[in-house]
Amino acid sequence: MALRPCHGAARLWPALRGAALRARGPRRHKQDALPRRGPPAPALSLAEMRRYLRAHDIPFQEGYSCLRAPSPFAGERGPAAGARSLFIDKTTGSFLCTATLAEGSWQDLQAHVELRQPGPPADAEELERDAEREAERDAEDARRIWERAQPLGELLDEEETREAKAAFGMSALAAASLQRFGVRYLRAAKCLVFPWLSPRDGSVRGVKLVGPPPRRGEAGAALPAEQTVPRGAAYRNLFGLPLVGRRDTELVLTGRELDAVALQQATGVPCVALPRGPHSLPPPLLPYLEQFRRITLWLGDDLRAWEAAKLFARKLNAKRCALVRPGEQLPRPLEALAMGLDLRRVLRGALPAAHKSIVSFRQLREEVFGELANAEQVAGVKWARFPELNKLLKGHRRGELTIFTGPTGSGKTTFISEYALDLCMQGVCTLWGSFEISNVRLAKVMLTQFAAQRLEEQLEQYDEWADRFEDLPLFFMTFHGQQNVKTVLDTMQHAVYVHDITHVVIDNLQFMMGHEQLSGDRLAAQDCVLGAFRKFATDNNCHITLVIHPRKEDDEKELQTASIFGSAKASQEADNVLILQDRKLTTGPGKRSLQVSKNRFDGDVGIFPLEFSKASLTFSSGKTKVKLKKMREEKAPLSKKAPPGGAGASKKP
Numbered sequence: 001m002a003l004r005p006c007h008g009a010a011r012l013w014p015a016l017r018g019a020a021l022r023a024r025g026p027r028r029h030k031q032d033a034l035p036r037r038g039p040p041a042p043a044l045s046l047a048e049m050r051r052y053l054r055a056h057d058i059p060f061q062e063g064y065s066c067l068r069a070p071s072p073f074a075g076e077r078g079p080a081a082g083a084r085s086l087f088i089d090k091t092t093g094s095f096l097c098t099a100t101l102a103e104g105s106w107q108d109l110q111a112h113v114e115l116r117q118p119g120p121p122a123d124a125e126e127l128e129r130d131a132e133r134e135a136e137r138d139a140e141d142a143r144r145i146w147e148r149a150q151p152l153g154e155l156l157d158e159e160e161t162r163e164a165k166a167a168f169g170m171s172a173l174a175a176a177s178l179q180r181f182g183v184r185y186l187r188a189a190k191c192l193v194f195p196w197l198s199p200r201d202g203s204v205r206g207v208k209l210v211g212p213p214p215r216r217g218e219a220g221a222a223l224p225a226e227q228t229v230p231r232g233a234a235y236r237n238l239f240g241l242p243l244v245g246r247r248d249t250e251l252v253l254t255g256r257e258l259d260a261v262a263l264q265q266a267t268g269v270p271c272v273a274l275p276r277g278p279h280s281l282p283p284p285l286l287p288y289l290e291q292f293r294r295i296t297l298w299l300g301d302d303l304r305a306w307e308a309a310k311l312f313a314r315k316l317n318a319k320r321c322a323l324v325r326p327g328e329q330l331p332r333p334l335e336a337l338a339m340g341l342d343l344r345r346v347l348r349g350a351l352p353a354a355h356k357s358i359v360s361f362r363q364l365r366e367e368v369f370g371e372l373a374n375a376e377q378v379a380g381v382k383w384a385r386f387p388e389l390n391k392l393l394k395g396h397r398r399g400e401l402t403i404f405t406g407p408t409g410s411g412k413t414t415f416i417s418e419y420a421l422d423l424c425m426q427g428v429c430t431l432w433g434s435f436e437i438s439n440v441r442l443a444k445v446m447l448t449q450f451a452a453q454r455l456e457e458q459l460e461q462y463d464e465w466a467d468r469f470e471d472l473p474l475f476f477m478t479f480h481g482q483q484n485v486k487t488v489l490d491t492m493q494h495a496v497y498v499h500d501i502t503h504v505v506i507d508n509l510q511f512m513m514g515h516e517q518l519s520g521d522r523l524a525a526q527d528c529v530l531g532a533f534r535k536f537a538t539d540n541n542c543h544i545t546l547v548i549h550p551r552k553e554d555d556e557k558e559l560q561t562a563s564i565f566g567s568a569k570a571s572q573e574a575d576n577v578l579i580l581q582d583r584k585l586t587t588g589p590g591k592r593s594l595q596v597s598k599n600r601f602d603g604d605v606g607i608f609p610l611e612f613s614k615a616s617l618t619f620s621s622g623k624t625k626v627k628l629k630k631m632r633e634e635k636a637p638l639s640k641k642a643p644p645g646g647a648g649a650s651k652k653p
């Protein structure tokens with residue numbers, strides 16, 4: 001399954017480019033890296049935030065996920081505007097003023113409070129003006145698209161309307177429901193247009209274009225192509241929010257726009273859809289959800305959506321959340337409506353998200369059944385470019401630790417870049433920690449692999465590929481060289497909360513060992529770092545792929561699990577061990593093979609050849625038929641033993 005299938009999105013572009021998008025001006029730079037400015041801010045506790053507000057005589061109310069206070073930014077708009085419109089995220093300290101839409105970090109807020117300046121913090125003014133200009137340009141683009149699109153009821157003839165509705169599987173949606181939500185149709189691109197309306201004045205701030213889902217058997221992903229204006233993280237629309245009344249206390253959160261329309265039509269309960277599909281709930285949206293005493297999450301029809309819902313409930317405060325569990329009998333809301341299911345009943349049957357410390361099997365039995373009935377999904381996200389890896393590992397699962405090693409200079413970074421890119425293209429939110437090579441170099445490798453061609457010779461195509469690449473849920477830590485592991489873990493924690501990261505790649509572990517550890521108890525230091533990553537993966541239900549250099553060995557020997565530096569702990573803690581071999585099965589220069597030497601999920605291990613293409617920097621481009629050789633698991637000492645702090649995928653919480 002895919003969040004934003006890029007190959008599919010291409011179908012929308014020609015129409016967009018010709019129809020509405022402005023000619024590109026000077027290239028814009030987006031700050032997607034973490035941390036955004038300089039090193040990450042020191043972790044801030046909620047108690048410290050409360051203490052600070054009290055010390056500065058700022059009254060506040062405790063909300064579900066935010067502290068709520070009068071906004072100092074809304075002063076000029078009269079007392080009513082400022083009343084309780086400042087929302088401070090209880091986890092990060094970031095703020096949003098819903099009266100003025102001013103936003104910033106906790107440090108920005110402190111600077112503002114202490115300097116008592118009217119308006120946004122001084123040092124951020126220039127940045128803010130730039131952001132505003134950009135937002136205005138985006139809004140103009142969006143309005144142009146919006147004006148070209150037509151309400152579905154105004155298409156030329158009924159036949160066209162009927163066909164369009166059938167293509168999107170929304171025949172059960174009434175014209176009035178679509179109109180209420182402002183859904184339009186862009187004939188030139190044969191796609192639906194969903195508006196992002198400003199909460200202040202109802203003007204169009206952005207749009208999302210969604211193509212029809214691929215028909216059964218059609219190549220590509222199972223989800224429709226999407227594109228937003230503004231692109232990526234800047235598109236922060238809770239679709240349907242303008243229809244929610246100030247006094248509403250109950251809401252349903254869905255993963256897709258048409259699901260929100262379907263649910264609201266069937267139940268009359270206010271429904272909104274997340275801006276970037278079912279796998280991401282950006283914290284800046286939390287203030288808009290503070291007013292609700294009950295939030296039901298029905299994000300999709302698969303286990304990934306279910307996992308995401310459980311994590312989002314933590315962000316929203318589980319006490320007020322209920323979860324609809326997808327299953328064989330219960331698809332996503334749009335399909336459930338088409339099947340004639342009683343959606344009110346489904347909402348009433350949603351499970352409370354609050355976690356009890358002790359549960360009985362009775363409470364777990366449904367979930368256990370779900371795992372048994374969806375064994376394919378439990379096995380994780382499949383690689384599109386490495387089918388042999390699917391045969392051995394079965395998929396990429398949350399909460400696991402993968403250790404990857406290979407001889408020096410054999411292509412570890414290049415391979416792991418493609419392995420992670422493949423998953424990221426399927427909606428796995430990915431955070432890269434590249435300590436050895438710069439993010440620019442890494443991104444160049446990834447973009448080349450993404451385009452599967454040498455872009456140096458096709459610079460005229462750069463913008464098109466870069467635009468598509470920009471839409472991937474991909475982030476980079478800005479660390480380079482030696483790093484303190486605590487700082488890295490804090491940044492990862494922040495990224496998991498803010499960007500819903502489910503895969504972190506660390507290249508490589510040696511950069512976290514510190515100069516002072518170069519002698520003496522280096523092994524103990526590595527064990528300690530490994531233990532910390534293992535715990536992080538388990539606690540956050542996030543997969544970590546860790547590149548580790550092998551220890552110096554006889555050049556003639558092949559690598560094995562025991563060749564990993566400080567091997568015993570590394571192989572015990574890992575759920576999977578992957579080795580890039582430059583000898584086994586290979587003949588000739590450039591040939592490599594990938595060995596899975598540990599697989600805690602189901603024990604299948606083996607090796608298959610990789611064929612490297614120098615032009616596209618990919619390992620997946622081999623034309624020759626790949627021969628997979630299954631092997632018996634190495635008898636690494638204690639390799640089957642579960643790690644003390646961690647659980648493998650088969651033991652997920």
Ligand SMILES: Nc1ncnc2c1ncn2[C@@H]1O[C@H](COP(=O)(O)OP(=O)(O)OP(=O)(O)O)[C@@H](O)[C@H]1O
Nearest residue numbers: 407408409410411412413414415590591592612617
């Ligand atoms: N199979 C291959 N055949 C030939 N060249 C390759 C192959 N794989 C990668 N390369 C090239 O080798 C160089 C080194 O690759 P890479 O940085 O990925 O290796 P590495 O194993 O991560 O290195 P290190 O051990 O220094 O971390 C790159 O220029 C890459 O394009």
